[in-house]
Every structure is written in structure tokens, then in C-alpha cells.
Amino acid sequence: MTVWDRPEPPARPVPLDRERIVAAAVALADEGGLEAVSLRKVAARLEAGPMRLYGYIAVKEELLDLMVDEVYAEILPEERAGDWRAALGGLAHRTRRAALRHPWLADLLGGRPALGPNGLAVTEATLAALDGLADVDTVMRAVETVSAYFTGAIRREVAELRAERVSGLSKREWQRASGPHVTAMLATGRFPALARAVHDGADGDPEVSFTTGLDWVLDAVATRLTRASP
Amino acid sequence: MTVWDRPEPPARPVPLDRERIVAAAVALADEGGLEAVSLRKVAARLEAGPMRLYGYIAVKEELLDLMVDEVYAEILPEERAGDWRAALGGLAHRTRRAALRHPWLADLLGGRPALGPNGLAVTEATLAALDGLADVDTVMRAVETVSAYFTGAIRREVAELRAERVSGLSKREWQRASGPHVTAMLATGRFPALARAVHDGADGDPEVSFTTGLDWVLDAVATRLTRASP
DNA sequence: CGTTCGCCAATACAGTGTATCGGCATGAGA
DNA sequence: TCTCATGCCGATACACTGTATTGGCGAACG
Numbered sequence: 001m002t003v004w005d006r007p008e009p010p011a012r013p014v015p016l017d018r019e020r021i022v023a024a025a026v027a028l029a030d031e032g033g034l035e036a037v038s039l040r041k042v043a044a045r046l047e048a049g050p051m052r053l054y055g056y057i058a059v060k061e062e063l064l065d066l067m068v069d070e071v072y073a074e075i076l077p078e079e080r081a082g083d084w085r086a087a088l089g090g091l092a093h094r095t096r097r098a099a100l101r102h103p104w105l106a107d108l109l110g111g112r113p114a115l116g117p118n119g120l121a122v123t124e125a126t127l128a129a130l131d132g133l134a135d136v137d138t139v140m141r142a143v144e145t146v147s148a149y150f151t152g153a154i155r156r157e158v159a160e161l162r163a164e165r166v167s168g169l170s171k172r173e174w175q176r177a178s179g180p181h182v183t184a185m186l187a188t189g190r191f192p193a194l195a196r197a198v199h200d201g202a203d204g205d206p207e208v209s210f211t212t213g214l215d216w217v218l219d220a221v222a223t224r225l226t227r228a229s230p
Numbered sequence: 231m232t233v234w235d236r237p238e239p240p241a242r243p244v245p246l247d248r249e250r251i252v253a254a255a256v257a258l259a260d261e262g263g264l265e266a267v268s269l270r271k272v273a274a275r276l277e278a279g280p281m282r283l284y285g286y287i288a289v290k291e292e293l294l295d296l297m298v299d300e301v302y303a304e305i306l307p308e309e310r311a312g313d314w315r316a317a318l319g320g321l322a323h324r325t326r327r328a329a330l331r332h333p334w335l336a337d338l339l340g341g342r343p344a345l346g347p348n349g350l351a352v353t354e355a356t357l358a359a360l361d362g363l364a365d366v367d368t369v370m371r372a373v374e375t376v377s378a379y380f381t382g383a384i385r386r387e388v389a390e391l392r393a394e395r396v397s398g399l400s401k402r403e404w405q406r407a408s409g410p411h412v413t414a415m416l417a418t419g420r421f422p423a424l425a426r427a428v429h430d431g432a433d434g435d436p437e438v439s440f441t442t443g444l445d446w447v448l449d450a451v452a453t454r455l456t457r458a459s460p
Numbered sequence: 461c462g463t464t465c466g467c468c469a470a471t472a473c474a475g476t477g478t479a480t481c482g483g484c485a486t487g488a489g490a
Numbered sequence: 491t492c493t494c495a496t497g498c499c500g501a502t503a504c505a506c507t508g509t510a511t512t513g514g515c516g517a518a519c520g
Contacts, residue, residue, distance in 0.1 A: 127423035152378030193357035213375035220450035
């Protein structure tokens with residue numbers, strides 16, 4: 001028996017806490033997507049048995065919630081935003097960038113209420129930025145409408161990004177890209193408007209698409225906020 | 231050995247096709263959510279072995295795509311919509327109602343491009359309703375912005391609905407509802423705006439919330455469409 | 461009638477989330 | 491200091507997942 005095959009002494013267990021667990025899970029997800037996050041792998045990364053985690057979380061779902069809340073820390077505004085428009089727009093852009101850094105976030109976004117401390121802090125900051133501009137219900141509607149927009153937009157962007165990755169081509173080359181299936185469909189002539197859109201549409205910078213749509217929504221919010229100032 | 235424990239003769243295999251498979255999967259998901267959809271259970275419902283399904287689908291993901299496309303059939307407009315606003319608004323509402331009938335749809339919405347025949351048909355109908363109102367890119371932007379809104383809004387609504395179901399209470403009773411955790415958080419005083427919103431906000435009909443936000447977004451689209459008529 | 465081919469079911473495998481149990485190390489009590 | 495209790499950690503176990511592989515059987519064909 002050499003030093004090579006003598007097993008490591010079981011290495012006095014490193015103390016664990018939620019932070020380290022969540023960090024490991026996030027790292028795993030960043031590397032291999034959400035499906036790479038299993039309790040066993042998270043535990044292994046911390047040199048612990050899978051069951052150790054159950055001292056800190058009750059079910060796996062809870063770990064996912066914690067991961068989301070961890071990322072909400074990156075979304076928190078550093079300083080008090082200028083006006084409401086900057087606040088909502090900044091929130092949207094920070095969320096988008098966070099989702100581009102952590103694509104798995106798109107799978108979880110809006111999937112369940114963000115009730116963790118950072119999630120709450122983000123909502124708090126957002127509401128505070130709109131406070132007093134209109135009655136409570138209008139403010140809520142404004143925040144929810146903008147959130148709905150950027151949640152949906154981010155999801156689609158990430159989804160398309162993944163689809164492009166597997167086919168290796170841009171949306172412009174969609175037809176050839178996503179296999180012969182869609183090409184055949186378009187060739188049937190049953191989707192003339194869609195075919196024209198695919199043919200004539202320029203696929204610009206996703207960021208400007210996002211920003212443009214966001215501006216539209218913010219404009220809509222603006223008219224309602226100014227109209228109903230309390 | 232009685233008639234009771236004599237096993238059924240293996241029952242000459244019922245012929246299978248994608249439609250029957252997808253229908254079974256949708257039924258399963260309607261009853262028990264997405265997590266109740268396993269290849270084994272789908273196959274069992276069709277009195278077949280799990281491996282039979284691989285004659286019709288390549289991977290499970292494909293089955294999920296087919297399920298989504300199946301529901302898109304319910305979203306297809308029956309008749310040519312009146313104006314563009316009716317088209318987009320109708321699409322939003324039909325999608326929402328479909329998601330309320332099939333809550334698992336919310337988990338999948340926007341998760342990947344809807345490239346099935348019904349999904350394409352829905353996009354086609356939508357684009358056709360906006361055709362000629364502006365240049366192609368503006369029309370695309372309009373459709374995508376509205377879609378982003380209602381996708382996000384539907385996801386949040388279903389998510390809240392589920393959260394309410396597990397706690398048995400309405401969003402108004404959020405604090406007491408979602409366990410002591412959120413209550414404690416709000417009680418810390420670190421979230422004054424949020425606390426006020428929860429306290430003062432009326433939680434109205436989700437449908438009117440949805441419709442109100444939708445109207446805002448449609449208004450925004452309206453100004454861009456009329457401004458940039460080709 | 462004999463052979464081959466294609467399909468279906470059974471088996472197998474690696475991996476999942478989680479419940480349960482056994483042992484060990486530590487702290488309390490005598 | 492010795493004994494006992496306690497709490498925690500790892501191993502084991504279980505039911506279940508998606509999917510690859512294999513074996514056998516019925517039907518089509520020479």
C-alpha cells in the first residue's frame with residue numbers, strides 16, 4: 001500500500017452553513033444549469049454527505065428559493081434611485097444582466113413569490129421609489145406590470161439564446177437552424193405573415209429590443225402615474 | 231388460483247400515436263401538475279411499457295413541447311380578429327384562461343420557443359392581425375412586448391395562486407399566511423413601503439389586474455403603431 | 461416451410477430526493 | 491474518572507426517474 005491508495009483520513013467535517021451551501025449550488029448551476037444541481041453534487045462540493053444538507057434546508061425547493069434570493073442580492077440597487085423611471089428601468093436591466101450571468105435564473109423567475117430577504121429588499125426599494133406618486137393600488141399595478149414585462153422578456157431572451165446555442169445559429173437563420181421541421185412548416189405556405197417576418201425582420205441587438213419594449217411599458221406607466229397623482 | 235389473482239392476459243397492445251400519448255400526459259399534468267408526468271405513468275395510462283413511448287418521442291423534453299403545443303390549440307382564435315387590439319388582447323386572455331385550466335402551462339410558458347404547429351399558427355394569426363400597420367420590426371416589437379407582459383403576468387398569477395393554496399389564505403392575509411417568516415420580516419420595520427402596500431393594498435380580482443396592466447401595455451403599443459404607419 | 465426483420469417488453473443502470481438507522485464523539489452526572 | 495445520555499453525521503435503504511440494451515416473438519417474405 002502506497003501513499004496513493006491510502007484513503008484520506010475522513011477529514012474532520014468542515015462546518016457548514018446556508019451561505020456555503022447556497023454558494024456551492026449557485027456555482028454548480030452556473031456551470032451546468034439547473035439540472036446540474038443535485039443535493040448529492042452540492043454536498044460533494046462541500047465534502048459532505050448528502051444528508052448533511054437537511055440540517056439546513058427542509059426540501060430541495062427551499063434550496064432553489066435560497067439560490068434565487070442569493071442572486072437578488074446582485075439586483076439590489078446600490079444607491080437610492082433618482083426618479084421612479086430610473087428605479088423601474090434599473091431594476092429591469094439589473095435583473096436582465098443577472099439572468100444573463102446566471103441563465104438558470106430565467107427558469108425560476110416568477111416561478112414562485114420572491115419572499116427571501118433580498119427579494120423583499122428589492123421590492124421594498126422599488127416600492128419606495130414610487131411611493132407617493134399615486135395611490136397604493138396604482139403603484140402596485142405599475143410595479144407589477146413592469147415586472148411582468150421584464151420577467152417575460154428575459155425568459156424569452158434566455159430561451160432563444162439556448163435554442164440558438166444548440167443549433168449554433170442566429171434567429172435570422174432560424175429556418176435552417178431549428179431543423180428541417182420549421183423550414184418545412186414555413187414552406188407549406190400556411191404561415192405567410194410569419195414567413196415574411198422571419199424573412200424581412202432584422203434581428204437586432206437583444207438589449208435594444210429589451211430596452212425598447214421596456215420604454216414602451218414605462219411610457220404607459222408614466223401616463224397613469226401622472227394622471228392619478230394623489 | 232382464483233379468477234382474482236389470475237393475471238389479465240397481456241391485452242393485445244392498443245395502437246399508439248402521438249395524440250393519444252400527449253392527451254394522456256396532459257391529463258396527468260392537469261390532475262397532478264408537471265411533476266406527475268413521468269414516462270412510466272404516461273405509458274401506464276395507455277397500458278403500455280415505458281419504452282413504447284420512445285417510438286414516438288426522442289426525449290421527455292419533446293413530450294413537454296408537444297403538451298404545450300396541444301394547449302396552443304385552445305389558444306388559437308376561432309375567427310379572424312377584428313382589429314389588432316382585439317387580436318392581441320384576445321390572445322392574452324385566451325392564454326391566461328388556458329393557463330388557469332392547465333396550471334402547469336405556466337411552468338412551461340416562455341421556457342422554450344413555441345415551434346409546434348399550433349404555436350406557429352398562433353403566431354401567424356397574431357402577426358397577420360398586425361400586418362401592414364407598421365414596418366415589420368415595429369410589429370414584431372409590439373407582439374413581443376405584449377407577449378412578454380402576459381407571459382410574466384400569467385406566471386406570477388399562477389405562482390401566487392399556488393402559494394395561496396398551500397397556505398389557504400389570500401394575498402391580503404399574506405403576512406399571517408406565508409408563515410411567520412415574512413411576518414417577522416415585515417415586523418422588523420426594514421420594509422416600510424412594502425408593509426404599507428401589504429396593509430393598505432386591496433387585492434382585487436386578478437382578472438381585472440391582468441386586464442388593467444394589459445390595457446396599459448396595449449395603449450403603449452397603440453401610440454407606436456399609429457406613429458409609425460408605413 | 462425456413463429465415464429474417466422489426467417491434468415490443470423486460471431488464472438494467474446510473475442517478476434522483478428523502479427516510480431511517482447505527483455508531484461515535486461529546487457533554488453531563490455520579 | 492468512569493458511566494451514561496444525547497445529539498449529530500454518515501451510511502444505508504427505498505421508491506422513483508429517464509433512458510440504453512437485450513431478448514424473444516410474431517409477421518412478412520423467399
